Amino acid sequence: MLSERARQIKPSPTLAIDSKAKAMKAEGLDVINFGVGEPDFDTPENIKEAAIKAIRDGFTKYTPVGGTDKLKDAVTGKLAADNGLEYGRAEVIVSCGAKHSLYNAMQALLDPGDEVIIPAPYWVSYPEQVLLGGAKPVFLKTLEEDGFLLTASAFERAITKKTKALILNSPSNPTGSSYDRPALERIAEVAVKKDIFIISDEIYEKLLYGGARHVSIASLGPEVKKRTIVINGVSKAYAMTGWRIGYAAGPAELVKAMTAIQSQSTSNPSSISQAAAVEALKGPQDSVRRMAAEFDKRRRRIVEALNGLGPVRCAAPAGAFYVFPNTRALYAKSPEISSSSKLAMYLLEKARVAVVPGDAFGDDDFIRLSYATGIEQIEKGIERIKAALAAL
Ligand SMILES: *Cc1c(COP(=O)(O)O)cnc(C)c1O
16 A cells, blocks of 8 residues: 555654653653653743744734745844854745755755765664655764764765765764864865755754854855755754744755745644744843753763763763763673664663664664753663663
8 A cells, every 4th residue: 555655764763762761651650761852941931922922913824835034034144143144035944843844855856866975873864854855865984983073085985976965964963973164164175076965954053062163064155055955943952842943044946946845745834833933043042051051061961970881982972962872882791782772672671761772873883862851860860771781
């Protein structure tokens, strides 16, 4: 019955672990969830008020497909102020989450036979969205000792006649790595020279620690800007995952095609959420700084605790809200934990701690823990992991 396309698609493995952990919780089990990919903070009050006002004002009907002018202007204003990027309304589209912006971009860009380079470890949806676009994901392994950063020379070597695009994610989910300006300049140079398009997912831009600064690759010059679609959204920075607002900025021709695709699938994102997103982008930003400072504290604590687990090695990530410890040395200890998925299952069942196996992100030597959870939960969770490992 099912199409070939439907048969080749895998449901999101991170959402799968999350739902198993939530089901155990619903049964009354005390599960500590390091699997989640969303901030545990509540959406800031001023943003909620903007949504309530939108409902009261009757702003509850269809809007233009690609978003209201007000929100588009808030987005272009943000891109200019934060990223030094000048775009007009025709170069911006608002979608139902950054994931949806990415999906539209792949649908509008890719043809059968095209190759898309995806540095690994990668966010779980990239390969599936490339496949849904009919194209072929080409994985390029990045190394822990290189800080999980793609080098320009590795990128250049991976390019073939069929290469259409590169997906960049900085700061990264799952590794937390972030590219500095010189590294991006070298990658941009290759992309321009070889005429490769860049899909730049910058959803974690506001969550950077220890003085790291976000640079959008599109801001490095007109030649690279012409070949880049910048993807961003309000989910992670403003604790607005449920509101479903993301956006993309890039060449007008591409944005027009993405808007046409969106017009035949979802139409506009929720009018109420759009009003809330205007407030998020244009209102006071102190809540963002407060959340980032809290994430930073947790980041330091969880890195320290994980490195205390003996054979586990955990580098301090520069951004996002994940740590990606190397757990390879554990796999030899027992057949029960001889891979990242076995280890994740063991930890869920024995320690009642949910983590995501690295193989979901294309590297079995690691697991991913989200620290979008309180410090006490972090302390308790790591203690439980320690006990469960000692019981082997
Ligand atoms: C969470 C996430 C997204 C999607 O966010 P939306 O909620 O769809 O806006 C996109 N990319 C990465 C890397 C993410 O972690």
